[in-house]
Amino acid sequence: MLRIDVITIFPSMVRAVVSDGIVARAVEQSIADIQVHDLRDFSDNRHRTVDDAPFGGGPGMVMKAEPYLLAVEHVRAVAAFGDEPTIVLLSPRGRRFDQASAERLAARRHLVLLCGRYEGIDERVAVGLPVEEISVGDYVLTGGEVPALALIEATVRLLPGALGDEGSAQADSFMDGLLDFPHYTRPAEVRGMGVPEVLLSGDHERVRLWRRKESLRLTRSLRPDLLATAALTKEDRELLRQLEGEQQPQAS
Numbered sequence: 001m002l003r004i005d006v007i008t009i010f011p012s013m014v015r016a017v018v019s020d021g022i023v024a025r026a027v028e029q030s031i032a033d034i035q036v037h038d039l040r041d042f043s044d045n046r047h048r049t050v051d052d053a054p055f056g057g058g059p060g061m062v063m064k065a066e067p068y069l070l071a072v073e074h075v076r077a078v079a080a081f082g083d084e085p086t087i088v089l090l091s092p093r094g095r096r097f098d099q100a101s102a103e104r105l106a107a108r109r110h111l112v113l114l115c116g117r118y119e120g121i122d123e124r125v126a127v128g129l130p131v132e133e134i135s136v137g138d139y140v141l142t143g144g145e146v147p148a149l150a151l152i153e154a155t156v157r158l159l160p161g162a163l164g165d166e167g168s169a170q171a172d173s174f175m176d177g178l179l180d181f182p183h184y185t186r187p188a189e190v191r192g193m194g195v196p197e198v199l200l201s202g203d204h205e206r207v208r209l210w211r212r213k214e215s216l217r218l219t220r221s222l223r224p225d226l227l228a229t230a231a232l233t234k235e236d237r238e239l240l241r242q243l244e245g246e247q248q249p250q251a252s
Helices: 011-018 021-028 065-079 099-106 124-128 145-156 166-170 204-222 224-228 234-247
Strands: 002-008 032-038 086-096 110-114 131-135
Touching: 002 011, 002 065, 002 145, 011 021, 011 032, 011 145, 021 032, 021 145, 032 065, 065 110, 065 124, 086 099, 086 124, 086 145, 099 145, 110 145, 124 131, 131 145, 204 224, 204 234
Parallel strands: 002 032, 002 110, 086 110, 086 131
Antiparallel strands: none
């Protein structure tokens, strides 16, 4: 079982999302244990203050270090795994989160996610704790809760039994370095738009080849950068050659 502790000033925001869907089912089945902690419970004053003005001046407020340090100490004590947890600081300067990151974190026993707000978290949190800084992209959000939720879902869905059908995760985009193939379901026609004939053929080998070729087509068109690092097979390379041939102009 993977335990995830989330430290935030908006615990209800996190609890609302993890209370439904795949993550909630994983918790119900004891595949994952998600605990959400209110950072204000670790404030050192009766006003439950967890932020203050930045040293050196400037706009905004900075999240204080001591509440985070106390919260992590509390989590370490109550989790009692023996091993050190993986402490993740959601930060725009962190390593970019991707599918490989999710796979790596899913293999851990205990994750502690630190969510910041305002101008950021006092640097002494990153210095005083063995944190791994992770970013979900090069854009600005108002806090670490949304990145934490993205990390939780991407990680929990990889745990054995979380999806019910183990093949679902393996077929997802990025699992083999490529984008997923297009999906269709009933009815066979929607407002004049049909389903590719091959998917109605019942020929499993033709369907497999079509799906792989479409996966390669989409990746080549939308994310060609992924092809440089994907583990392409001999069959994949032949399908790519076919795609290139399909785009060649016909001789007049």
